[in-house]
Amino acid sequence: MAGLSCFKTYDIRGRLGDELDAGIAYRIGRGFARVLDARRVVLGRDVRPSSEMLADAVARALRDEGVEVLDLDLSGTEETYAATDHFGADGGICVTASHNPLDYNGMKMVARGAAPLAQDNGLARIKALAEENDFGPARPGGALRDVAREARSAYVERVLSFVDVARLAPLHILVNAGNGAAGPTFDAIAQALAARGAPLRFTRMYHAPDGRFPNGIPNPLLPENRPDTAAAVVAHGADFAVAWDGDFDRCFFFDHLGGFVDGEYVVGLLAEVFLSREAGATILHDPRVIWNTREIVARAGGRAVATPTGHVFFKRAMRAEGAIYGGEMSAHHYFRDFSHCDSGMIPWLLIAELVSRNGPLAPLVAARRAAHPSSGEINFRLDDPEAALSRVRAAFEPRAHGVDETDGLSLDMGAWRFNLRLSNTEPLLRLNVETRGGAVAPHVEAVRRALQS
Structure with a gap:
């Protein structure tokens, strides 16, 4: 059986027709049920025309494994996370390609308690079973139950628990x-x-x-x-x-x-909100742009911990560190009291409460942007990214005040700092530069020259 290229490091994504279709989705569904020894699985889907077809195939596969499928119908990925926890299900699958092109689709999958699945704790075994495609006849006991109304009601209550409505202006x-x-x-x-x-x-x-x-x-x-x-x-x-x-x-x-509002400043704002509620709490942030968040956390008496970029790393670290909140500059925000998962609805409620209390976003962000300007992520497409990374290391590391390899190469140059990461999927290097109030452009140019020399 040919290998399935739709399996990525943390989820499933593929081009429709050649990398992912109803048949492949069916095999993935049966493999998921086997690996998790699942009896109840939550299933949701996004709005893409192909998602209904793929979700139907997954539902059929799960039923053929004797699983009770708890169907959310059209929903967001975080609703799958919330429902998996709410119903005490053995796992959850959301059929979605998020922001990928229209000819793509995929799946995001979690285990009991909305715990993340990765290669080392189930995804590789699901892939192997789907490739072998030797499942045998259907098992008895499978069923499909529409839980969309109950699930959404429970989800809304959980999301609203993060905001004090009385404090909203x-x-x-x-x-x-x-x-x-x-x-x-x-x-x-x-x-x-x-x-x-x-x-x-x-x-x-x-x-x-x-x-x-x-x-x-x-x-x-x-x-x-x-x-x-x-x-x-x-x-x-x-x-x-x-x-x-x-x-x-x-x-x-x-x-x-x-x-x-660039993502790293949102992380700082939300960190401040949670530290005002729970003194001394732990806040996670990714290693790309850190100074604004760390300064806010230190000032508020919290503990800041850098975590490699990616939802599996964050969700595991949220649990391991007991963090109340974690944020990535790419706009993923994780919450302890939301099964340690990411949500796109909770943040805007928290920002509404913040604006109600402190006034407009613009001056709040302007003050932080002036204190710690950043470049935003800049991608460099190179023939040999690893050789380019070595050139940058040789040019800057001897003068660096600190070196951090939590995720890529981060060098603290004193008045400025940069993070340079290899892409997992393309011949790219991703650069982020931040300063302590000074101009960013000259430092971006200095790294650019080293990369391209």
């Missing part, structure tokens, strides 16, 4: 669902907020789920995807805007002037 928030899965879930949260008397008003943008993505693939991390939201928040006079990716496990913020 009258705010106008623009929300851009990008025609992904976020719209219906957001509406359920907004309805519950209104029932509790929250003085929030919303303007909805690209809200209806549409797997053709008529307004472009929802991925606000890309600068070219931001102008519509930036213009709309100003045009509508909103206090801030939030935009989601396709399965809404990432969210992105714009201030009332239309300015995009």
Whole structure:
């Protein structure tokens, strides 16, 4: 049996037709049930036209393994996490390609308690079984149960537990669902907020789920995807805007002037929120851009811990370190009281409470950006990335004040710092530069020269 290229390090992603189809999805579903010895599995899906077909194949596979399938229908990845925990299921699968191109799809999978699956704790064995495709006849006892209403109700209650509605000021928030899965879930949260008397008003943008993505693939991390939201928040006079990716496990913020709030500053803001609630708590951050977060955490009396980039690393570290919150600059935000998982809905509620208490986002972020400017992630496509990384190390490490290899190469040069990481999937090096208040561009150029020399 040919190898399955859709299996990646932490999830499943592949081009439809040649890397992933209903037959492959069926084999993955049966392998998942076998490896987890599952009796109950939560199943959700995003809005892509192919997701329903793939989810149907997974459901059939699970039933053929004697599994009770708890069906969420159209939902976000984090709803799969929440429902897996809520129902005490043995695992959960969300059929989604998030922000990948339209001709792709995939799956995100978790074990009991929404614990992450990776190569070393199940994913490799699922792959092996799916490739062997020797499952035998169907087993008895399989069933399909629609739990969408109950699951969403429980999820909304859990999300709203993170915000004190009484502390919310009258705010106008623009929300851009990008025609992904976020719209219906957001509406359920907004309805519950209104029932509790929250003085929030919303303007909805690209809200209806549409797997053709008529307004472009929802991925606000890309600068070219931001102008519509930036213009709309100003045009509508909103206090801030939030935009989601396709399965809404990432969210992105714009201030009332239309300015995009870079992910590392959001991590700092949310760290401050949690440390105001729990003194001395542990905060996780990724190693790419660290100074702003570490300064905020230290000032608030917390403990900052760097964790390699990637949801499996963060979810494991959240548990190991007892962290209350963890954030990546790529807009994944993890919460202890949300099964240590990432959510794209909890952050905007916390930002609404923060703005209610401290005023507009723009000056809050401007102060932090002035203290610690950063370059944003810059990608370099090179013929030999490892040789280029060695050149940079040779050029800068002898003068560095500190070296950190938690994730790639991080060098502290005193007044400035950079992180350089090899891509796992492409011949790329990813560069992030930050400073202690000085200009960023000269340091980016210095690293660029070393890379390309």
